[in-house]
Amino acid sequence: MPDEGGKVETAHADAGLAYESSKLGIWIFLGTEVLLFGGLFLAYAVFRIKYPELFHRDHLELNRTLGTVNTVVLICSSLSVAAGITAIRNGKADVLKKSLVVTLLLGATFLAIKYFEWSEDFAHGIYPGTDVFFSLYFMMAGVHGFHVLCGLLVMAWLLVQAGRGRFSAEYSTPVELTGIYWHFVDLVWIYLYPMFYLIG
């Protein structure tokens, strides 16, 4: 727990070592995430090769413009996270708080657009059970959306902690690690966007 000076006690006597170990931890977690999404990517590849006409016909049903807007929203949220990390490395906690608020708003916008898209799909009689293309689409976009939601919850927690003055130029590990996670979630969407909206 932090004391008045903003220093944090960790299991390591050496703060630099604690930071490096934490970073390896988040990269191991991302390794498991690569394999989680990887299995779904592989299923997509197998079925797309097997049913090219079905994939082509179905992908025209998705709203390409909204998919593009959501890609832009996530890229912007990655910038605001990166800006927040740079800010706290320079000891500017107020800029970090503002970047976190911007990131929360952009993440919520992404999910709101996703909600709108799915409502439209359901209204057109498109469900996860419709066929293999839409099964993959709802599954992969759903797992990705769940990751966005988790990221937003952690981001809200960071905002509370930043409000209590927990982060400083000397200690910002939770912000750094959440940033790496958030960029990974953006990276997954960078692949999902062409796979479902552009080339089906």
Added chain:
Amino acid sequence: MKDYQIYVSVWAALLVLTLVTWQVSYIDLGLANAAVALVIASFKASLVALFFMHLRQESRLVWGFAVFPLVILSLIIFGTLSDTLFR
């Protein structure tokens, strides 16, 4: 402000690439559509990993942790497709 500049440049590059891949998708290039989209996506993903995720400044150990799962994933993809493609 100098610290932020690199991120703004990467952000701008990502937006331009998104615009390009979006517009190209309306042109019928046959099989090349998929190839172009995936090449652009991989280029964008590399920018995110190298700059936003700071891989550019990371140690060899972190690089190892980042690349190893990708090697495993490519083995899984290679193994499965070498089966399903030739059934």
